[in-house]
Amino acid sequence: MFFVFLKMVLAWLYTAGEDKIIKIWDIKSRSISCLEYYNHSQQITCVALHPNQIDFVIGDEAGNLLKWDIRANKTETVLYENEQKCAIRSISINPEGTMMAAVNNEGNSYIWNLTGGFGDVPLRLLARHTVYHPHKRYALKCLFSPDSTLLATSSADGTAKIWRTIDFSLVTECKDNQQRWVWDLAFTCDSSYLFTASSDKLARLWSVQTGEIKKDFIGHQKPIVCLAFSDSRISK
Numbered sequence: 209m210f211f212v213f214l215k216m217v218l219a220w221l222y223t224a225g226e227d228k229i230i231k232i233w234d235i236k237s238r239s240i241s242c243l244e245y246y247n248h249s250q251q252i253t254c255v256a257l258h259p260n261q262i263d264f265v266i267g268d269e270a271g272n273l274l275k276w277d278i279r280a281n282k283t284e285t286v287l288y289e290n291e292q293k294c295a296i297r298s299i300s301i302n303p304e305g306t307m308m309a310a311v312n313n314e315g316n317s318y319i320w321n322l323t324g325g326f327g328d329v330p331l332r333l334l335a336r337h338t339v340y341h342p343h344k345r346y347a348l349k350c351l352f353s354p355d356s357t358l359l360a361t362s363s364a365d366g367t368a369k370i371w372r373t374i375d376f377s378l379v380t381e382c383k384d385n386q387q388r389w390v391w392d393l394a395f396t397c398d399s400s401y402l403f404t405a406s407s408d409k410l411a412r413l414w415s416v417q418t419g420e421i422k423k424d425f426i427g428h429q430k431p432i433v434c435l436a437f438s439d440s441r442i443s444k
Contacts, residue, residue, distance in 0.1 A: 222264075226251040230266065232278070246276055246283070256299040256308070258322070263331045267296025267310060275333065286333050288318055300359070302352040307373060308333060309359055311347030316340050317361055319376065337376050342369060348391055353399035358416065360402055362390035368404050370416055380419035384412070394437040407431035 220243060224230040228251055232244040250268035257264055264276040265286065271293035273286035294313040301308045301322070308320040317339040325331035343363035350361045358379065362368040368382040368390050382390075388407035395402055401422065402414045411425035411432055 222255065222257065224252040224255045224266070228252060230255060230264065230276070244278055244281075248274070253295055253297060254299050254310075256301045258301055258325055258331060259303065259305040260325045260331070263325060265299050265301070265308060265310075265333075267299050269295045271295055271312060273299075273310060275331065277330070286320075288320075288335055289338060290316075290318075297347055298349045298351075300350045300352050302356040302373075303354060304356055307336075307352065307356065309350045309352065309361075311350045311361055313346050314341065315343035315345060315347045315363060315365070317342055317347065317350065317359075317371075319359075339371075339376060342378075343367065348389065349393050351393045351395065353395045353416075354397050355399045358395070358399060360393045360395070362393055362404065364389045366390065366406075368393060368402065368414070370402065379416065382412075382414040382419050382421075384421065386410075387412070389431070391431070391433040392435050394435055396437065397439050403435055403437050405432040405435040407433075411435055 219236050221233040221235050228248045230246045231242050234241050234243050250270045252268055254267040255264055262279045266274045271290045274283050275286055276283045296310050296312050299310045305325055306322050308322055310318045319337040320333045321336045323332045343365050345364035347363050352359055357373055359371045359373055360368055366387045370379040372379055386408050390404050390406050392405040400416055402416055404412050409428045412421050413423040
């Protein structure tokens with residue numbers, strides 16, 4: 209299976225995958241040229257970009273986390289407790305750039321406080337909290353809410369869980385008896401609702417506070433493995 213992660217940021221795009229390379233593309237150029245790239249030693253499973261548009265955090269199949277400063281073109285290893293060296297499956301950085309989360313194949317969740325990263329102050333990652341086995345199977349996705357008060361995690365155990373970022377206590381569990389692997393997550397802009405994409409061919413909209421399903425999105429004939437949501441309006 210081949211994974212490619214891509215995201216458009218301002219006037220450029222970054223991609224990464226199992227070829228062990230991250231590439232940054234100039235999408236304004238007619239030829240769509242590669243501006244910068246980083247060759248990693250392992251298959252890349254996930255990437256997150258800090259709001260400063262300079263620092264990437266990279267997760268790989270061997271369970272490593274690295275920080276890549278594209279301005280200085282320097283990398284450093286992010287140290288954390290991962291004795292089993294399980295693959296990192298998802299990384300999320302909150303909109304303010306003050307927290308980072310990562311989840312792995314053991315179902316564990318890791319949290320860091322972030323300092324610096326703006327101006328001439330380098331970004332530092334300070335280990336804050338670890339939740340061991342909040343999910344019974346592989347963790348697949350983690351995502352901070354737009355207001356940074358919540359962290360959602362999802363898993364192959366058929367659940368999504370929502371945690372308070374102030375103390376990482378559990379707010380609610382989004383669970384349905386028919387729901388299978390939950391591959392992807394998206395919060396509404398007011399952080400009140402959560403969308404999930406699942407292997408049971410359904411996308412669902414959940415209430416963050418109650419865990420109640422507000423709507424099922426039915427129509428796919430095979431598993432839904434990704435989703436995106438925006439409630440901003442385009443004016444003409």
